[in-house]
Structure formats: structure tokens, C-alpha cells
Amino acid sequence: MIAAHQSSWLLDPSERLNRKNAFDASLVVGTAKFNRETGRIDKPRPPFSQFIDPTTGLIQLDMLRxxxxxxxxxxxxxxxFVKDGFRxxxxxxxxxxxxxxxxxxDLMIKFWREELSWMSVLTSAPQMSLDKLKYAYGLDLVANYLSGVKLLDIGAGTGSFLKQAQERGWETTGIELNTESVENLLKEGMRVIVKPLEIADLPSKSFDLVSMWEVLEHLADIRSILQEAKRLLVSDGLLLLLVPNAGSLVTRVLHEKSDTFGGHSHLNHFNLKSLTTLLTNLNFEIVELETVVTELGTINNHLNFEDPYLGEASHFFPFLTPEFIHQNLLGSRLLVIARPLTDKEA
Ligand SMILES: [Zn+2]
Structure with a gap:
């Protein structure tokens, strides 16, 4: 087991919950207000929906694998279920x-290079301020186990995680494919690699931390990318993952109505069992696993027969609390920190 030098907030469950709640949009801003202010409601209709074959309800076969x-x-x-033409x-x-x-x-790579519709959401003021607290939480968590400073962030996006890590003394490298994001990262003076990780040809054991914030759900081949991440980590290095939680209360209640489902870009929906299986099979030891973000506003809206994402939650069910949600791993994201086992330990 890895040696932890845990700070007090990590060991105090109520303090830890307070820190999580501080970046939970449902609790801080309110679901409907947050979705309006970040522009989530202005999203265009699902990409690729013009390629749905009306006889099958599915995306036309020659575009799929x-x-x-x-x-x-x-x-x-x-x-x-089928959503937006994807089974x-x-x-x-x-x-x-x-x-x-x-x-x-080829269609997927083209989509990621050119995709822009989400950029204004990610750079909106409420999103940025909550992300900042979320990233601080992740960096504080990691700091309890790590002293090295070399960070590789896969799917660096706007670069706000890299920037925050740099402010804390991390030496950062980002991997990003989106043309506009890359331009912005370079303008900010960030070191960025514009290639998929598998062909980036980085030297073994060259990073202390490899992070993937909401990235793994988008990738077709998740085992090869995690194996590559493992090769890049020093022997006491860490992997940090944040993924949507298919076992969350909000997803269990909403099923395909949940915004997390949309088959062109969210390809994998993990729960505790599937994520643990994946990491264990690849010889990672899980050091931290918890849920963050309750989506309590979304759940209460739906239970009140309102639009889950735009309802005003006329009634909050008092038995649904952040404590209840996170104690039962029912939060809408899974946050995991894992370390690669050595050949001897595996
Ligand atoms: Zn399986």
C-alpha cells in the first residue's frame, strides 16, 4: 500500500464533503441557472443526427464500426436503448x-479536431470558477501521495487544469487534438503535444502524474491508452481519472434522458464495478475512489415532473442529501486515483 501523508481535510469526512459541495453546480448555482449561464441549453441538435437512417433509427451503417x-x-x-442514432x-x-x-x-478524429460547440460552455464564468475548485481538490488529493512535479494532462482542453498545476509548481505537458484548443494552449506558452498518446512516443517513466479529466468516456480503445499511461509513469507515480458515473442516482433515474448519454462522443459509461475491473486488470492499485457532483437539482426537478435540466425544483426531497449521495457512491462523477503496480506486486 502506498504511504500517504494525509492532510487533515482528507481524514475529516465533513470537511471533505464541504470541499466537494463547493464545486457542485446543483448546490452552488442551481441546476437551471447553471445550465443557462454556461450556455448548455443553446447546444445545437446532436451532431450526426442528419445521418440517421429513418428505417432503422440508427446512424447509417457505412459511418460506423x-x-x-x-x-x-x-x-x-x-x-x-438507442440515443441520437447510437445503440x-x-x-x-x-x-x-x-x-x-x-x-x-476518421470521422471521430475529424469531429474532435473541429468540435467547437462545447468551448463556450467550458470557458463560461460559472464553469471556470467551479472547475478551479474541482482541480484544486484533485491536486490537493494527489499531493498527499506524491512529491514529484512532472504532469501529463491528456485532453488538456482549455488548459485551465495545466495552468492551475503550473501555479503550484508542476512542470506540465498537455495532449490535445482540437485545433482551436491547441492554438490557445500554445498562445498561453503551454507545452502541448498534438498527437494521440499512443503515437506520441514519449520516454518511459517520465511523469509523476498522468491526469484525464472527463476523457476516458470519449475514447474507443481505453485499455491501450491506460497501458501507455502506465508506461509513462515513474514507479511511484499516479493516475488521476474523472469519468461520468453510470451508477449515479441521476443516471439511474433519468436513463437515456440523462445528458451524459449521446453516442457520438460519450462511448463508455463506467460504474464502480466496470472501472474497478478495468484498472485491476491493467494492474493498477486504486488509492482513492469516490464520487463528486450530486446533480441533486436535476434529480429533484425530474421527481417534480419538471424538465430535469431547466426545472426550478419546486420541491426538494429532504432524504436526498449530498451525504447520502456520496456515502453510497451515487454522485454523477467517479474520481479515481490509482498507481501502477510493479511487476513484482502484480
Ligand atoms: Zn465487459
């Missing part, structure tokens, strides 16, 4: 909800 479960390689069986299935072995068939690789 087949895919087994990206965690355990079992073939797709149990269909759950979502659940793996009977590891519980992962995933999209199969997915977009062809």
Missing part, C-alpha cells in the same frame, strides 16, 4: 454501458 466491450472484450449483447448496450460481464457500433475512426 463494430466494437466489443472495451473493458473485457466480450461481444455486445444486452441492448439498453447503447450493457456488458453482462463487467457492467460497462457502452456504445456499439461507434463512429469510424
Amino acid at each position: 463494430p466494437r466489443n466491450c472495451p473493458v473485457c472484450d466480450a461481444p455486445p449483447k444486452q441492448g439498453l 447503447h448496450v450493457r456488458c453482462p460481464n463487467c457492467d460497462l454501458i457502452y456504445v456499439s457500433l461507434i463512429l469510424r475512426e
Whole structure:
């Protein structure tokens, strides 16, 4: 087991909850207000919806490729629902909800290079201020286990995590493919690699921390990217992941109505079991695993027969508290810190 030099807030559950609640949009801003202020409600109709074949309700076949479960390689069986033309299935072995068939690789790469619709959401003032607290939480968590300062952030996006890490003395490198994001990162003087990690050809054991904030859900081949991340980590280095939680209360209540589902870009929906299986199979030891972000506003809106994302939550159900949500790992994101086991330990 890794040696932790834990600060007091980590060991005090109520202090830890306070810090989580501070970046929970539902609690701080209110769901409807947050969605309006960040521009989430102005999103264009789902990309690729013009390619839905009206006879099948699915994206036309020549744009798609087949895919087994990206965690355990079992073939797709149990269909759950179709959203925006993409079939979502659940793996009977590891519980992962995933999209199969997915977009062809060339279409996916083109989409990520050119995608801009989410940029104004990410750079909106309320999003930036909550992200800042979220990143501070992650960096504080990591600081309890690590003394090294070399960081690789995969899917660096706006660069706000890199910037915050730099302010704390981290030596940062970002990986990013989106053309506009890369331009912005370079303008800010960030070191950025404009290649998928698998072909970036970085030297082994060159980073103390590899982070992926809401990235793993977007990738077709998650095992090879995590194996590559493992190769890049020093022996006592850490991997930090934040992913949507398919086992969250909000997702269990809303099913396909949840904004987390949309098959062109969110390909993998982890819960506790599938994420643990994935990391354990790749010989990572989980050091921290918890949920963050309750989406209590969304849940209460839905329970009140209001629009989950734009309702005014005319009534809050008192038994639904942040404590209850996080104690039962029902928050809408899973935050994991893991370390690679050495060959001896594995
Ligand atoms: Zn599976």
C-alpha cells in the first residue's frame, strides 16, 4: 500500500464533503441557472443526427464500426436503448454501458479536431470558477501521495487544469487534438503535444502524474491508452481519472434522458464495478475512489415532473442529501486515483 501523508481535510469526512459541495453546480448555482449561464441549453441538435437512417433509427451503417466491450472484450449483447442514432448496450460481464457500433475512426478524429460547440460552455464564468475548485481538490488529493512535479494532462482542453498545476509548481505537458484548443494552449506558452498518446512516443517513466479529466468516456480503445499511461509513469507515480458515473442516482433515474448519454462522443459509461475491473486488470492499485457532483437539482426537478435540466425544483426531497449521495457512491462523477503496480506486486 502506498504511504500517504494525509492532510487533515482528507481524514475529516465533513470537511471533505464541504470541499466537494463547493464545486457542485446543483448546490452552488442551481441546476437551471447553471445550465443557462454556461450556455448548455443553446447546444445545437446532436451532431450526426442528419445521418440517421429513418428505417432503422440508427446512424447509417457505412459511418460506423463494430466494437466489443472495451473493458473485457466480450461481444455486445444486452441492448439498453438507442440515443441520437447510437445503440447503447450493457456488458453482462463487467457492467460497462457502452456504445456499439461507434463512429469510424476518421470521422471521430475529424469531429474532435473541429468540435467547437462545447468551448463556450467550458470557458463560461460559472464553469471556470467551479472547475478551479474541482482541480484544486484533485491536486490537493494527489499531493498527499506524491512529491514529484512532472504532469501529463491528456485532453488538456482549455488548459485551465495545466495552468492551475503550473501555479503550484508542476512542470506540465498537455495532449490535445482540437485545433482551436491547441492554438490557445500554445498562445498561453503551454507545452502541448498534438498527437494521440499512443503515437506520441514519449520516454518511459517520465511523469509523476498522468491526469484525464472527463476523457476516458470519449475514447474507443481505453485499455491501450491506460497501458501507455502506465508506461509513462515513474514507479511511484499516479493516475488521476474523472469519468461520468453510470451508477449515479441521476443516471439511474433519468436513463437515456440523462445528458451524459449521446453516442457520438460519450462511448463508455463506467460504474464502480466496470472501472474497478478495468484498472485491476491493467494492474493498477486504486488509492482513492469516490464520487463528486450530486446533480441533486436535476434529480429533484425530474421527481417534480419538471424538465430535469431547466426545472426550478419546486420541491426538494429532504432524504436526498449530498451525504447520502456520496456515502453510497451515487454522485454523477467517479474520481479515481490509482498507481501502477510493479511487476513484482502484480
Ligand atoms: Zn465487459
